[in-house]
Amino acid sequence: MLILDLDNHFLKISESMKNIEDPKEPSLREMLASVLAAMFGVQNSKNRARDFQKGKPAVFITLGIIVVTIFVLLIVMAVKIVMSYAPH
Structure with a gap:
């Protein structure tokens, strides 16, 4: 019984250390910043590692x-605005 208690205690310690070592999942804001x-191709290695280890692919996709x-719609709108001012 003493061994079980020690094992359970060790298990609890290792679980709490695991929570300290592992960074939390990226927030929605952090994921949007990563996307x-x-x-633009300027992601740093720390954030990229966090995204691959803790991020969910479906959310990034x-x-x-x-x-x-949104980017394509903005380009289409810009072209339409420019074309509306172009002489016919």
């Missing part, structure tokens, strides 16, 4: 699709 940085869609 924008990836679009979804954010990427949303950001690219």
